[in-house]
Amino acid sequence: MIRLAACQYAIELHETWEAYADHFQALCAEAVEGGAQLLLLPEYAGLVLSGQLASDQRSDLKGSISGIQPLVEPWLALCESIARRWRIYLQPGSLPVLDADGCYRNRAWLFGPDGVLGYQDKLIMTRFEREQWGIAAGQGLKVFDTALGRLGILICYDNEFPMLARHLAEGGADLILAPSCTDTEAGYHRVRIGAQARALENQIAVLQSPTVGMAAWSPALDENIGRAGLFVPPDHGMPSNGVVAESAELCPARSRWLVCEVDLDAVRQVRREGQVFIRRDWPEQFECVS
DSSP: OEEEEEEEEEOOOOOSHHHHHHHHHHHHHHHHHTTOSEEEOOTTGGGGGGGGSOHHHHTSHHHHHHHTHHHHHHHHHHHHHHHHHHTOEEEOOEEEEEOTTSOEEEEEEEEETTEEEEEEEOOSOOHIIIIIIOEEOOOOOOOEEOSSOEEEEOOGGGGGOHHHHHHHHHTTOSEEEEEEOOSSHHHHHHHHHHHHHHHHHHTOEEEEEEEEEEOTTOSSSSEEOOOOEEEOOSSTTSOTTSEEEEOSOSSOSSOEEEEEEEOHHHHHHHHHHOSOOHHHHOOSOOOOOO
16 A cells, blocks of 8 residues: 655745745645555646746746746756655656757656656647747656556647556556646546546546636646545446545635555456456457448
């Protein structure tokens, strides 16, 4: 059994590095005090760093992401120090990062008790990212080996595409981390339904963490809504609806952790001895007959 914490992360304005670092460390401490071994924050949680920019730059859609680039390395160092200090796994959400080819990519790092384990880029862009913001797609999927199990990361919209989770499952992932950022209830449900469907199809666990709240100072993070949740295949030994835990409020006024437990051995047993063998029976191809 492993203990997980998924944050409903309220987008707040922190105008200095010290204010942000104190906030972030205190937030992580809450989850650690609850016994969490792995902490997940949402997509674009790192963009809160833009609160440290001058008001005219943080209110500019593209200017805000260029402005935070000098803060990326200190942010990574802070995340690594938190993971090392408490001997935990930390996926601190994502943020836009400028690559050597001149493109920004939506990147999510994973940290462990001994430091950084690597990162996963978002692969499929939403219309907003592609058409207005200029965020480019990443390439490739990674499976991370940890003491808790084998993990994958699918950022927000990526959870709505079955082939991506299938690739991670075939690579041995038992748990997918799903950091999300959605500005409507419909958007939240698209990702949530996708996350639960991926758990069903691949007979694995999926943990979702969303942004919440209003941030008028940020054109990228202005409105946020969603619940945190942990989803598994509905089968022997699992909840009948496939929902292990879910946040009570859709949009709390402050950041809240959903702390929950999952037995990945029991999830693996479903794949071996379940009522159905969805993962095994996944068809390689269909032939349409008219």
